[in-house]
Amino acid sequence: MSTVIVSRAPPSNNANNKRASPSPRSSASLSSSSKRKLSVSGGPSDPLGNRAVARKTVPGEASSAHESHGFSSTMKSNGTTNGDSTGSPKSNAKFSSGGGIMSGINVDRGLVPQAIGCVHVKQLLSSPSQELALKSYRQAVRVALELRDRTTDISAFQVRRCRTCNELLTTTFMCLQCPSVGCKKSKHAEAHSRDVGHIFGIDSRSGNIYCFACKDYVYNYTLEKIRGEKEDLLEAKKLKKRHQMTSELSLDDKQLVEQNSKAPPCQAGLRGFQNMGSTCFMSVILQSLIHNPIIRNDFLSGSHDSKRCQRENCLGCRIDEIFTEFFTSPTTTGYGPALLLTTSWKTRRSLAGYSEQDAHEFLQFILDQLHATSDAKSSSDVDYCGCIVHRAFCGQLQSDIVCPNCRNVTVTIDPLMDLSLELRDRKSDASRILSLQQCLEKFTSPEKLETKYMCSFCSTRQEVTKQLTIKRLPLVLSIQLKRFEHALKSNKIDDHVPFPMQLDMTPYTTNSRSKKRYVYELFGVVCHQGKINTGHYTCSMKNREGLWFNFDDAMVTLSSEKQVLKSRAYLLFYIIKELS
Amino acid sequence: MADAQIKAKVNQKLIESGEYERLSQYLRQKLIENGWYEQVTELASDTLRAQENPNFEKLVDLVEPEALALVPEFVKVELLSMIKRFLEGIVD
Numbered sequence: 001m002s003t004v005i006v007s008r009a010p011p012s013n014n015a016n017n018k019r020a021s022p023s024p025r026s027s028a029s030l031s032s033s034s035k036r037k038l039s040v041s042g043g044p045s046d047p048l049g050n051r052a053v054a055r056k057t058v059p060g061e062a063s064s065a066h067e068s069h070g071f072s073s074t075m076k077s078n079g080t081t082n083g084d085s086t087g088s089p090k091s092n093a094k095f096s097s098g099g100g101i102m103s104g105i106n107v108d109r110g111l112v113p114q115a116i117g118c119v120h121v122k123q124l125l126s127s128p129s130q131e132l133a134l135k136s137y138r139q140a141v142r143v144a145l146e147l148r149d150r151t152t153d154i155s156a157f158q159v160r161r162c163r164t165c166n167e168l169l170t171t172t173f174m175c176l177q178c179p180s181v182g183c184k185k186s187k188h189a190e191a192h193s194r195d196v197g198h199i200f201g202i203d204s205r206s207g208n209i210y211c212f213a214c215k216d217y218v219y220n221y222t223l224e225k226i227r228g229e230k231e232d233l234l235e236a237k238k239l240k241k242r243h244q245m246t247s248e249l250s251l252d253d254k255q256l257v258e259q260n261s262k263a264p265p266c267q268a269g270l271r272g273f274q275n276m277g278s279t280c281f282m283s284v285i286l287q288s289l290i291h292n293p294i295i296r297n298d299f300l301s302g303s304h305d306s307k308r309c310q311r312e313n314c315l316g317c318r319i320d321e322i323f324t325e326f327f328t329s330p331t332t333t334g335y336g337p338a339l340l341l342t343t344s345w346k347t348r349r350s351l352a353g354y355s356e357q358d359a360h361e362f363l364q365f366i367l368d369q370l371h372a373t374s375d376a377k378s379s380s381d382v383d384y385c386g387c388i389v390h391r392a393f394c395g396q397l398q399s400d401i402v403c404p405n406c407r408n409v410t411v412t413i414d415p416l417m418d419l420s421l422e423l424r425d426r427k428s429d430a431s432r433i434l435s436l437q438q439c440l441e442k443f444t445s446p447e448k449l450e451t452k453y454m455c456s457f458c459s460t461r462q463e464v465t466k467q468l469t470i471k472r473l474p475l476v477l478s479i480q481l482k483r484f485e486h487a488l489k490s491n492k493i494d495d496h497v498p499f500p501m502q503l504d505m506t507p508y509t510t511n512s513r514s515k516k517r518y519v520y521e522l523f524g525v526v527c528h529q530g531k532i533n534t535g536h537y538t539c540s541m542k543n544r545e546g547l548w549f550n551f552d553d554a555m556v557t558l559s560s561e562k563q564v565l566k567s568r569a570y571l572l573f574y575i576i577k578e579l580s
Numbered sequence: 581m582a583d584a585q586i587k588a589k590v591n592q593k594l595i596e597s598g599e600y601e602r603l604s605q606y607l608r609q610k611l612i613e614n615g616w617y618e619q620v621t622e623l624a625s626d627t628l629r630a631q632e633n634p635n636f637e638k639l640v641d642l643v644e645p646e647a648l649a650l651v652p653e654f655v656k657v658e659l660l661s662m663i664k665r666f667l668e669g670i671v672d
Contacts, residue, residue, distance in 0.1 A: 151601040154592055166584075168591050169600070216636045501618050504609070517609060562622065 117220035118211050120199060125222060133176065137223055140174050141207040141230050148205050149234075160204040164188040173201025173210055207231075268327045269296070270543060272554035274334040276341060280553055281359040284526045284539040285366060286337065287551050288573055289319065290326060291524055291541035294475060298388040299323040303376065313346045315366065316373035334554025359526055359537050360418075360480045360571060367393060367417065393417050395474035398510050402446075402465045406458035413471055418478040419443065423493055436499035436572070439481070444469050444508045469510040473518050477505070477574040484532055492532045496568050501561060503574055524573035525564055540564045593670050603662060610655045620647045 124133050143159065150156040157168040162183035173189035174181050177198040182189030189201050193212035201210040203217075207227045211218045269290055273283035289295050299320055306317035306324075318340040325335060345352040348365060367389045371377055374387035385394070397416040402409050421439040424430055434442065446467040453464045485491045503520045506512060523542040528535050538552045540559055548559040594600040611617055620643070627642050628634050 151604075152596060152598045154595050157591075157595055166588065168588075168595070214635075500615060502612055504613060519612065561618070 117223075118214045118216070118218040120211050120213050121209065121218055121220040121223070124200070125220065134222070134226070136176050137202065137209075138226055138230075140176065140202040141227050143174070144202065144204050144207040145227075145230050145234055162186070162188050164191075172204045174204050176200035176202055176209075262328055267543075270549065270556060271326050271332060272334040272551055272556045274336040275553040276336060276338065278356045279337070279341065280537040281357045281362050282337065282340070282344075283551070283553060284359055284537045284571075285363045286319075286322065286340075287539050287541050288363070288478075288524045288526065288571070289366070290323070291543065292392065292476060292573065293523070293544075293575060294392040295388060296323070300327060303388065304374070309373075311373055313343050314373045315340070315343055315347060315369040318343050319366075319370065332556075356534065358484075359528070360420075363478065363571070364417070392476045393474050393478060395470060395477075396472035398469050398471040400467045400469070401453070402467075403453075403455040403457060403460075403462050404465065405460050405462050406455060408455060408457035410456075416470065416472075416474065418480060420480045420482055422482055423495075423497060433493065433495040433497060436479070436481075436497060436503070439497070440505075440508045469512070470505070470508055471510045473505055473509060473576070475576050477503075477520055479572040479574070481570055481572070483528070483570055490532050492528075494568060496566070499565070499569060499572055501565065502577070519577045520574035521577050522564075522572065523575050524571075525567055525569045526571035526573075527567050528570045529568075537570075540567060590667070590670070594666070599666050603659065606662070607655070607659060610658070611651070614652050614655070616650055616652070619650055623647065623650075 124130070147153075147156040147159060160172050160174070160181065161168050162170065162172050163181050165183060165186055165188060167183050167186070171184040172181050173184065175189075175192060175198050177200070178196070180189075180192050180196075180198070181204065182192045182201070184190075189210075190212060193199050193201065199212045201212060202208070203210060207230070208217050209220065209223055210216070273279075273286060275283065300323060304316040304320045306314075306320040309317050311317070318337075322335070322337065322340065344365075347369060351357060351362075351365070371385065371387045371389045374389065377387035377390075378385045385391075395416040397414050399412045399414070400409050401412075419440075421436075421443055423433055423439060425432065425434060425438075425442055444467070446465045448463055448465050450463070452461045454461050455464070481497055483493045485493065499522070501522050503522070505518045505520055506514060506516070509518065524539065525541075526537060526539045528537055530536055538550065540548055540550050540563075542548050548561060548564050550557045550559045550563075591600075594603075623646060624639065624643050627639060631638060
């Protein structure tokens with residue numbers, strides 16, 4: 001004989017509720033609004049988790065040992081179950097089960113679902129049925145993820161079809177506890193969970209768990225780990241790499257690592273630069289390197305050891321020092337890059353002095369220097385140079401010159417470190433400012449050259465057509481919007497140039513009709529305010545968690561995608577989506 | 581029940597010919613290009629932030645109608661005509 005009691009603490013007990021919450025990462029909104037304490041318990045169960053169910057409650061009677069992890073064990077005398085019950089599987093409580101894994105659980109529909117996982121999953125995974133559940137889940141995840149990529153294989157769709165209506169092209173849930181598969185749209189999966197009491201559905205395309213009691217997708221740590229490992233395995237297979245999971249260190253090695261390493265402080269890498277006299281042009285470029293995943297990972301992995309480097313006036317060392325400082329020091333005040341400044345001045349005289357310089361020029365300078373001071377560079381062919389700068393930024397630009405007379409095409413391929421785009425279409429409406437995509441389109445469209453060229457093929461002077469296309473896209477795409485015009489009068493184009501968060505570069509490549517899409521994600525924007533000679537640089541960068549921050553010298557503030565998209569960009573930094 | 585049979589046959593042809601995959605990719609591409617993903621992501625983020633007890637079903641109820649409305653008309657038209665063309669090719 002056992003009792004099942006669901007008890008609720010009075011609403012005034014807020015402080016207790018916060019401590020009672022088992023989720024380590026409860027979102028603030030949830031823990032503060034959670035007004036009820038849940039205690040779910042049941043009697044002893046047999047190895048399959050079946051319990052003899054008697055749902056009559058006895059006020060004040062405490063239940064026996066089996067308690068849900070993390071919850072307080074106090075019972076309130078006014079605890080009641082969700083309606084009456086006489087032990088029949090189809091009792092009032094909707095999701096009670098007569099004989100499955102989740103038997104004996106009465107669910108209060110008004111309870112607050114948790115941010116991470118849910119009480120039901122937690123219950124399941126601390127019950128004796130845990131091993132069985134994990135095994136079933138592993139199998140289901142394998143099915144879902146392996147079949148997902150077989151997009152023209154009808155049998156892959158058949159396996160995941162709804163068994164009630166036989167629909168193939170719709171979201172379906174595989175039951176965790178039995179072979180049933182039901183669709184979402186026509187609520188066939190929901191019907192199954194109601195009829196049989198199996199409350200967990202596994203999304204047949206993603207492997208995510210849906211809890212029909214909570215009416216929500218729930219992400220339990222243990223199960224997510226299983227799903228994530230399977231995803232990684234499949235991804236690694238796709239990339240044809242030998243799959244290496246976290247390398248297992250020996251106990252000695254683990255201790256060595258623990259004793260000699262420092263955990264990075266909170267929000268590591270998030271810090272401003274002090275303006276040391278019109279040096280904002282430097283600050284913004286340095287931020288773009290710090291937030292560049294490829295450059296950052298390379299420096300943080302220790303590829304340029306500033307302590308061992310023998311070079312004089314080495315900018316590689318200066319950048320390495322900045323990375324070390326930013327990612328290990330808990331200081332959040334602005335960093336004064338004095339050493340970087342003097343090293344830059346010694347390397348290039350024109351940078352000396354306190355006058356405002358062009359950020360794009362500085363970018364080119366520092367990339368050049370990082371290449372020069374890199375141990376991984378190849379001395380000859382810059383196209384295939386192994387230094388991190390070229391591996392990240394270097395692509396190829398193809399120039400096709402067509403002779404209208406003999407149709408001969410002269411093809412030239414040059415290395416491409418960044419794109420500088422004209423903002424106006426001089427031919428049509430010279431006053432209209434184009435969007436980024438339109439600028440790229442203009443850049444890669446055929447242009448009739450005004451000066452006549454001598455065609456070496458047919459030996460005639462012709463007005464040739466020239467077209468630029470991108471033959472090989474770099475991993476990191478840096479784009480300069482040519483806002484500074486140097487026509488009769490030096491003029492700055494201050495208009496807003498619309499640009500997207502996600503940029504599909506496929507149309508601008510040499511093989512633009514390729515089926516493979518090359519999609520890039522924005523991670524940095526550099527803005528210039530003011531006039532052509534006097535002005536101020538600020539920037540917006542995206543951090544590892546996908547949050548956008550504004551950097552104005554030493555001041556760092558939280559921004560948003562919306563805000564960033566409104567900014568008047570001068571330099572844009574995109575990275576290929578798979579690496580973003 | 582003839583309708584259900586026809587539908588099943590059509591779905592089978594759609595999948596096996598690769599047309600379903602082509603249509604899906606095309607739709608995805610068009611939605612990216614036209615900023616639909618960004619708009620819906622923003623809408624979903626805002627809606628989620630405003631929810632006291634975030635819940636998937638509630639989120640879908642709130643966001644789905646507007647997300648569907650945000651799909652550019654020309655995308656719907658193009659996709660429909662692509663499907664029509666496919667059907668004309670397989671039905672006699």
